[in-house]
Amino acid sequence: MNACIVAVGSELLTPFRVDTNSLIITERLNTIGVDVRLKTVVGDDVDELARVLTSALGNADLVVCTGGLGPTEDDITRDAVARVLERPLELHETIVDSIRSRFAKRGLTMPEINRRQAMVPRGAAVLENVNGTAPGLWLEHGRTRVLLLPGPPREMTPILEAVVRDRLAPATAGAGLFRRVLRIAGRAESDIDSRAQPVYGQWTSRPIPISTTILAVLGQIELHLTAAAPNRAVADEALDAAMAELQEVLGSSIYSTDGRQLEAVVGDLLRGAGWTIAAAESCTGGLLTSRLTDVPGSSDYVAASVVCYSNATKVDWLNIPEALIAEHGAVSEPVGRAMAEGIRARAGTNVGLGVTGIAGPGGGTPEKPVGTVVVAVVTDRDTRVRTFQFFGSREQVKYQSAQAAMNMLRLMMTGRI
């Protein structure tokens, strides 16, 4: 079954609001195998909504509308649906009664305007809204089902769940779309795709088809695998096999297959080794340690860090010889290494990280352009120092630098470099 989601509301066409209801709806529909093929946002305009609904009815098995069920003249979803499905709107006195008693419970009289919310296209099933005045509505139009939900998530979600449970799931017998996310650091999207595509390209024609989306996020690549399967056990088997194939071609650049972010993966490695960590950050300005400490329980292994923005603090706090900075410059492999060694000695940890670079937009030179970043990792076992060239804004250079430092440590701790 495939679905189209229509979010109704002029505020969703301003620069300030995104439609997030569709994420909740997609999640619930996916679990029972309903594929969301299209999402549309339309304003409080009955003609425009009627046009969108007409097109959706022709192309989807299920049309889910959210919003536009309020009591004001702006709320046009009922009217548009009635027009498109050519059904008259009828006043349901039971809905009026229920809205009236809702107001009464708060000691208020129902405003006349709320009677609009009791107007129902002929033949629709009324879905109780436990958290608001506008009921949901369920209609069948030929082979297409139409579900109208109120906009506020607190009102929408319980109605959606009841519909999924009582009306949609019984038709699917446990079938659904089952997902895995695989995360990769330290490689370019085109590089990953040229290796992975020959593998995942085969999967769509298998008995349990798996579709794959490649997503380049700052400092990492994600592969989203989605299996359409009759039940979870079958899906898991197919996804496990698929993941193993990808691991063969992508190897150690995969850092997570279970949804964990890089900071959590590194945290688990440190915890497993019983190691502590400290960082000397220059161009990352504290971001690296902030990300390490985003992980609950990270105080078990993060001891301390220094942000040494000035050369004076590099010398004074980390015992880096002034002559070393004078000779090689603050952004250099010898200084990066001395920062990692210095913080490790100073904090008495198993791991020391040093990051120094030019985050920009100023400060670049022909030899060391903006985005030049030195990452040094010193552990109880060994030392690695590498110079990177990153691109992007100041914040993007900072993020990629933190990512590179954590990924180097991960590769060292797992014996990959």
Add this chain to the structure above:
Amino acid sequence: MNACIVAVGSELLTPFRVDTNSLIITERLNTIGVDVRLKTVVGDDVDELARVLTSALGNADLVVCTGGLGPTEDDITRDAVARVLERPLELHETIVDSIRSRFAKRGLTMPEINRRQAMVPRGAAVLENVNGTAPGLWLEHGRTRVLLLPGPPREMTPILEAVVRDRLAPATAGAGLFRRVLRIAGRAESDIDSRAQPVYGQWTSRPIPISTTILAVLGQIELHLTAAAPNRAVADEALDAAMAELQEVLGSSIYSTDGRQLEAVVGDLLRGAGWTIAAAESCTGGLLTSRLTDVPGSSDYVAASVVCYSNATKVDWLNIPEALIAEHGAVSEPVGRAMAEGIRARAGTNVGLGVTGIAGPGGGTPEKPVGTVVVAVVTDRDTRVRTFQFFGSREQVKYQSAQAAMNMLRLMMTGRI
């Protein structure tokens, strides 16, 4: 002129991602009076996208597509547009050369697959992408204009801006929607709205109508004012008057009326005073300093910071008496103050910030629940220490703590507390 925005990418039809590009596009189009009537999200499916484009071409003066211009087989925007507009795709060797030189700059060879990005529907104008390999494309089809933009915001935005400036704005004679954003820290949304609503509620019926949206973002409130005006000068006059009315009721809780974030506002205050700053961060784990150093040029006033996660580093690095921690606990006003004083002395700066608290999810007690955070600010002139109770996830507590520290410093430096 009215517009339809189409975001392309299967990842935008998962429960994990929303289309945020359309917010940037809407904002830019609104400034020149272009009304966004419809937004659609479609997956990497050439038939579905062709259907959406066909419908959009019939209903909008301008169709803006983002995404699907990458080098992989998933990237189907060029193909769908070529099909719908019935124009053949042609390889532009100049684009190939420019992509190849982009790779060469990083010492890489262009993968063959990237040649796909040089395929252009006949008659399209090629729009330079300074931040990536996929150029934008501009087509005219009867009365409808079609703009194709790459998905990554960093690549999309400069192309969009050039198109608005060079191709769209000249047709609008300066009329449009003109916006101001006013940012507020340290107050609750309901408190702000109850003061501001009686003021902004009057504005919609003025000769130059101004609509107002209140938006609660983590750690701050934003008021977005939108004036519909025949030109910028008229809009500015109306908006200046409106802003003055709001400043009267909201006072010093407004930290920015010109788009600057709090870290930039604080940075400008420090630079203006010729002061330097250092922080001792416990629960924020480096986030406070990372945000301060997100501002270009912040190395002029950020000297250094320490993240002292363990009590040992608080004692050892900041000269905090062990007895003080033993007596009051690490999360206490005396310890927060000693951290701020300690880092200020250690780094030799004009300002010292100390932040200590319980970010959660563990570590709370009945007396000091998760979200208890002490912020201390010590400057050349005075000292303030305050205990906050924040709510939300670990990351949200960290963010609000950093926000509170910067806002306290702002209020002190402007003589408001």
